Amino acid sequence: MSVYTDARSRPGAKLNTGTDDRELYMVKFGQMVLEAYAETNQYGDLTYKKSISAGKADTFPIIGRKRDAAEHAPGEMILGGTIEHNEVQIALDAMMVDSVFVAEVDELMADYALTGAYSRQLAESLSTLYDKRVATLHILASRVTTAPYTGGPVPSYAFHASMKTDASKLEDAAFQAVAYMRERDISGAPFSYRLPHQQHLLLARYAGIEGGPVSTGSGNRAQGTVGNIAGIPVKGVNHIPNTNVTTGNTKFRGNFTTTVGHISNEMAVGTLTRRGLKVVLKQQDERLGTLLIASQFCGHGILRPECSFEVATATR
Secondary structure: OOOOOOOOOOOOOOOOOOOOOOOOHHHHHHHHHHHHHHHHOOOOOOOEEEEOOOOOEEEEEEEOOOOOOOOOOOOOOOOOOOOOEEEEEEEOOOOEEEEEEEEHHHHHHOOOOHHHHHHHHHHHHHHHHHHHHHHHHHHHHOOOOOOOOOOOOOOEEEEOOOOOOOHHHHHHHHHHHHHHHHHOOOOOOOOEEEEEHHHHHHHHHHHOOOOOOOOOOOOEOOOOEOOOEOOEOEEEEOOOOOOEEOOOOHHHOEEOOOEEEEEEOHHHEEEEEEEEEEEEEEEEHHHOEEEEEEEEEEEEEEOOHHHEEEEEOOOO
C-alpha cells in the first residue's frame, strides 16, 4: 500500500474525524453572501428594525404629542394631563429565498471558483427584494391620510411635471420637504433623499457647475456626486417603484407611475426580523451536485407615515 494513501489534506472537513469533506465550506460561503448583501443593500439603513425570537408578528409603539402648555395661575392645582398612545402591528412576510444548483461535472471542469460568483448573485437577489419592499412602503407611507394619533401630522409630497428632467425641481422638492417637516416638528431620525441614479446624476451635473447659480453643497459633476440639499444627504438608489403594481402581496401594491423618489427617515417604515440571512450548502449525491440556498425571514410595515415625503411628477 502506498505511504500516501492517508495523506490527503481535506480543507473542507472539520477536524481529522470529519466525514463531510465540504462541511467548512458552508461557513466561507455564508461569509461571502453576507459581505455581498451588505455591499448591495441600499435600504437597510432606512427602516426601523426590531427582532423577535418567536411568533408571527409584533407591535411597534407610537407615542402621540402633547401641545397644550399654558400659563399657571398662583395656587391653581396642577392635575397633569395625558399623552395619546398607539401601536402598529407588523407581521412577518413570506420568507425570502433564492437558490442555485451546481452540478458536480461543472465544478470539475470550471477553471474559476463558482461558489464566490454564485454567492454574490444570491445575495444581490435577496437584497433587491428587501430594497424593493422597503422603498415601496416609504412611498405608500407618504400617501397615508390619517395620522396614527389625534392631532398628529400627516405626510405630504411635492410634484411637478418636469420633476424627472429638471434638476431645479428636484432641488425645490428637497426644500419643500424640509419646510414641511420642520413646520410640523417631524423628526425622530436624520432624513435622506433617495432618487433613481438617473435623477441623482442629473443633480450632480446641475450642482457641480463651478460658479453656477445654485448652492447645493459639494455637488461635483466630475465625480458624479451630490452634496446635501437643504441639509439632507442625497443618495442614488435602485428599486424605487415606478410602475402600477397590481399583483403580489397586497401590502406592496400601488400605482407608482408618477413616483420619482422620496425624502424619508428610518421611522417611516418598520422591519420585523425573525431570522436574518441564512446560508445552506447541501451536497445532493442523488443529483451529483450541490444545492446552495440563501434565505431570510422578516416583515415590513408602515410605522410613522409622516416621516416620508414623496417626490412625484403629478398631483394625486
